[in-house]
Amino acid sequence: MPEPPLKDPTPLQTNYIPQNIEYREQEIEALRDVFSNESVSQNLFIHGPQGTGKTHVTHLTLQEIDNKCYVDCSKHDTQYKALKQVLQQLTGEKIGDGYHTSDLQRKLVEKTGVLDTVVILDEIDFLLLNDGDDLLYFLTRMETRGQTGLVLISSNHEDLKNKIEERTYSSLQPRRIGFEPYTAEEAFQILLKRAQKALTDQSLQKAALTYITATTQNITAGLYWLKHAAETTNSVITESHTQDVQEQAFEKYAGHLLSHFSEHHRLLYQAVQELDVENNSINTGDIYTRYEELCKTYNENTLSKRRLSDFLKHLELLDLIEAEYHYGGQEGKTRDVKLASL
């Protein structure tokens, strides 16, 4: 009687951080370099596609540093919300709304005091859609006796310089570290290590894993795929089984990316998905019409076009869609949208 393949799901979860991260020696070295001997020597800008280990490498390398805080800016996308997050982590106190931003800024200056502090701002692009520039300017100019080191992480832009104002960039002066996508072989080895811990012996066919890592080198997506494949079979994970569950697995991955966004983000994404099946090029107006229909069927109130235009940008930053912008021309000023997939 064959047993189910999954014995411990933990190593297949995306928040599981292995003790050593492979194929990232140079990047780890570069980070250690900046944070050596207990003092912060420079700000950092880390960029690279999704699922290339940016966040994991940062967490692992800065494990030893006490006075640090980590903010996921896709959840905390304004100066106020990010500052609140930073303060809560540094002090352990709950902070409510209703203060002025300058109050939070003053509190932060007090709390950092003489200590060196590291602030990690992940998914920085979401912050830059709003008043992120002001926050970065404040943090780089903040007058405290200790050093403040910033680590900015982006999945979407290789260059920070043209995303922020010159005065901000010039006081930031970050060192840039780029993460290249893994090769299929590297992705294979990484997922194999995790699979060996999570799955029972002989339960994963080599061809199955080869298929996954040839399709996507995004480790996060690969983990969702592998985990879903393991959960949906009672015997061995075969290549054809991984192919069968490919779409469902991507659906799970997309659900994970959208989990802390609004219901309207999900409806909007569903609208794009549905239209993508029918057409090969979609523009914004059609998407909005389909979104309105979906709102009706799910009994949700519809948000305005302007608002949804911003949400569409969020989906683009998450790499769930690809958009080509036309600023005028025969078709008018619009976006051509395509669904992204594994």
Next chain:
DNA sequence: CATCCACCGGAAATGTTGGGAC
């Protein structure tokens, strides 16, 4: 060279919420 496409995206307006001072 005027017109048109179709909506981008900035800015101001609106309504809600919570903190602080009285």
Next chain:
DNA sequence: GTCCCAACATTTCCGGTGGATG
């Protein structure tokens, strides 16, 4: 409580875009 203020989500308003077309 009441008043004022700021942050925030969202709506409303609208000027602007640039290549094709006539």
